[in-house]
Amino acid sequence: MSVLEQVALYLETASPGPGLCRRREKDAETWEYCSILNTRLFATRTVEPLEYYRRFLKENCRPDGRELGEFRTTTVNIGSISTADGSALVKLGNTTVICGIKAEFAAPPTDAPDKGYVVPNVDLPPLCSSRFRSGPPGEEAQVASQFIADVIENSQIIQKEDLCISPGKLAWVLYCDLICLDYDGNILDACTFALLAALKNVQLPEVTISEETALAEVNLKKKSFLNIRTHPVATSFAVFDDTLLIVDPTGEEEHLATGTLTVVMDEEGKLCCLHKPGGSGLTGAKLQDCMSRAVTRHKEVKKLMDEVVKSMKPK
Amino acid sequence: MRTQYAANTQARAFGRKRWSLLHVGSGVMEGAMRSDAKIRGESGTESSPRGPGCSLRHFACEQNLLSRPDGSASFLQGDTSVLAGVYGPAEVKVSKEIFNKATLEVILRPKIGLPGVAEKSRERLIRNTCEAVVLGTLHPRTSITVVLQVISDAGSLLACCLNAACMALVDAGVPMRSLFCGVTCALDSDGTLMLDPTAKQEKEARAVLTFALDSVERKLLMSTTKGLYSDAELQQCLAAAQAASQHVFRFYRESLQRRYSKS
Numbered sequence: 001m002s003v004l005e006q007v008a009l010y011l012e013t014a015s016p017g018p019g020l021c022r023r024r025e026k027d028a029e030t031w032e033y034c035s036i037l038n039t040r041l042f043a044t045r046t047v048e049p050l051e052y053y054r055r056f057l058k059e060n061c062r063p064d065g066r067e068l069g070e071f072r073t074t075t076v077n078i079g080s081i082s083t084a085d086g087s088a089l090v091k092l093g094n095t096t097v098i099c100g101i102k103a104e105f106a107a108p109p110t111d112a113p114d115k116g117y118v119v120p121n122v123d124l125p126p127l128c129s130s131r132f133r134s135g136p137p138g139e140e141a142q143v144a145s146q147f148i149a150d151v152i153e154n155s156q157i158i159q160k161e162d163l164c165i166s167p168g169k170l171a172w173v174l175y176c177d178l179i180c181l182d183y184d185g186n187i188l189d190a191c192t193f194a195l196l197a198a199l200k201n202v203q204l205p206e207v208t209i210s211e212e213t214a215l216a217e218v219n220l221k222k223k224s225f226l227n228i229r230t231h232p233v234a235t236s237f238a239v240f241d242d243t244l245l246i247v248d249p250t251g252e253e254e255h256l257a258t259g260t261l262t263v264v265m266d267e268e269g270k271l272c273c274l275h276k277p278g279g280s281g282l283t284g285a286k287l288q289d290c291m292s293r294a295v296t297r298h299k300e301v302k303k304l305m306d307e308v309v310k311s312m313k314p315k
Numbered sequence: 316m317r318t319q320y321a322a323n324t325q326a327r328a329f330g331r332k333r334w335s336l337l338h339v340g341s342g343v344m345e346g347a348m349r350s351d352a353k354i355r356g357e358s359g360t361e362s363s364p365r366g367p368g369c370s371l372r373h374f375a376c377e378q379n380l381l382s383r384p385d386g387s388a389s390f391l392q393g394d395t396s397v398l399a400g401v402y403g404p405a406e407v408k409v410s411k412e413i414f415n416k417a418t419l420e421v422i423l424r425p426k427i428g429l430p431g432v433a434e435k436s437r438e439r440l441i442r443n444t445c446e447a448v449v450l451g452t453l454h455p456r457t458s459i460t461v462v463l464q465v466i467s468d469a470g471s472l473l474a475c476c477l478n479a480a481c482m483a484l485v486d487a488g489v490p491m492r493s494l495f496c497g498v499t500c501a502l503d504s505d506g507t508l509m510l511d512p513t514a515k516q517e518k519e520a521r522a523v524l525t526f527a528l529d530s531v532e533r534k535l536l537m538s539t540t541k542g543l544y545s546d547a548e549l550q551q552c553l554a555a556a557q558a559a560s561q562h563v564f565r566f567y568r569e570s571l572q573r574r575y576s577k578s
Contacts, residue, residue: 139435139438139439142432142435142436143435143436143439145432146432146433146435146436147436150541153541154540154541154542154543155543156543258447259443259447266543269545269546270543270544270545271540271543271544271545271546271549272543273540274524274538274539274540274549275538275539275540276535276536276537276538276539277439277440277443277444277537277539278440278441278442278443278444278445278446278447278527278536278537279443279446279447279536279537280447280534280536281447281528281529281532281534281535281536282534282535283532283534283535284535284550284553284554287535287549287550287553288546288550291546291549
């Protein structure tokens with residue numbers, strides 16, 4: 001028998017069965033079981049990554065010790081870039097995305113003279129992962145940029161009329177630059193959260209148009225926050241083997257998955273975006289499970305956002 | 316290349332000519348399904364009378380119309396028309412090859428202007444849908460390229476692209492585990508559902524949802540949405556789309572039967 005077969009046999013016979021992964025005592029025992037599996041199957045991880053994952057998924061856990069419906073530790077840091085009008089850094093496990101927002105003047109569009117612009121751009125530099133090369137944005141970056149633009153448009157997170165200073169003459173344009181510093185899967189969730197946090201942090205100075213010179217006068221001492229109407233939160237899932245849904249996939253899991261799904265929900269339970277770019281089919285019942293998970297995730301993120309905003313208040 | 320598929324009367328006038336084309340190898344099928352494309356789901360306990368806006372538009376498909384690609388198809392839904400060509404399985408660049416599967420590539424060209432970020436996003440959606448359905452493991456280290464050209468856009472463009480891509484893949488003889496179709500639903504401000512909306516209806520709608528469904532179990536392969544809607548509305552649209560997809564699949568089947576049967 002080969003080494004792998006022997007190891008497999010050992011695990012089959014010695015495996016304690018479903019009793020080990022009880023939810024209540026999950027943390028200590030699942031972690032231990034997962035770490036045992038990790039060390040025993042280190043060869044399988046490189047040779048047969050899918051088999052390696054299946055072993056964990058059979059016990060309803062993942063190699064990093066998480067349950068199937070558990071998110072990685074989320075941290076958010078607001079206002080780190082002083083030269084930007086608003087900024088936020090979000091870490092979802094290892095995935096790190098920083099969002100910087102700069103506000104500039106522009107003439108409003110001719111077909112909507114009372115609206116400003118919000119221009120998002122997602123950049124995936126070679127820094128974050130070896131799969132990206134320098135040069136014009138690749139497909140992944142473009143798809144992410146389009147996704148963020150759709151979320152802003154669909155969720156009406158800011159009323160574009162609020163960005164107008166003088167109809168037909170002057171309006172604000174918010175350039176939102178999202179840069180990924182470390183790519184470990186689930187980039188869309190991190191980008192959406194970073195954008196939301198940065199927008200909450202943006203302070204625009206008061207602008208008046210003087211009658212004599214018809215020029216804009218900017219009063220940097222008087223700044224006001226943006227009026228954020230809704231709080232869209234994205235929840236991403238990966239589909240394994242056409243049946244199993246796992247939440248918040250890491251880079252490796254995304255690579256092995258047969259499909260992905262991203263649900264963007266706002267606080268009233270309304271969906272802004274259901275982004276499922278192909279992959280294995282899902283039934284209506286599975287979609288329902290995803291929705292309920294998205295609702296709980298929204299509550300978690302909202303709580304985190306409120307804490308951060310509260311800590312920023314005294315100025 | 317004919318781009319004008321008008322009313323049924325014209326079809327009957329050209330009847331003879333079309334049958335002779337059928338012999339040569341180009342299959343033409345008119346989907347005059349407007350009357351029976353009304354969705355049965357609505358005649359249940361829901362009392363709100365859905366008007367004629369719930370039916371699918373007139374659709375037509377022509378296969379094998381281009382000589383260079385291995386497979387080609389032109390799909391029409393109302394006034395929206397997309398032409399698809401498939402090259403493959405063909406040689407692949409070493410940088411792009413996958414050792415155990417075929418590499419699928421989708422190129423979408425808009426009607427005017429250069430392809431932009433929105434096209435890239437749509438290409439990714441169509442490519443991932445095709446990848447879920449095409450049996451790539453039968454042709455490892457090859458490439459299958461689907462090229463889509465938008466001829467005219469009058470609403471439901473992405474669904475039309477998906478249908479054209481499916482028909483072209485079938486025409487090329489690429490092995491697939493099921494067929495797929497695209498269906499668009501629009502929800503307007505008072506919650507009325509419209510299937511296969513025109514460009515005007517899409518603009519006035521509160522939400523536009525596009526789904527790709529597979530033919531075996533009607534599972535959801537791809538979904539992309541615009542606008543705000545609730546969870547219940549999503550389930551309703553999905554159910555309506557699943558009912559509508561039956562008509563599209565029946566059309567596919569009849570179209571292929573006509574093409575391959577000896578008349």
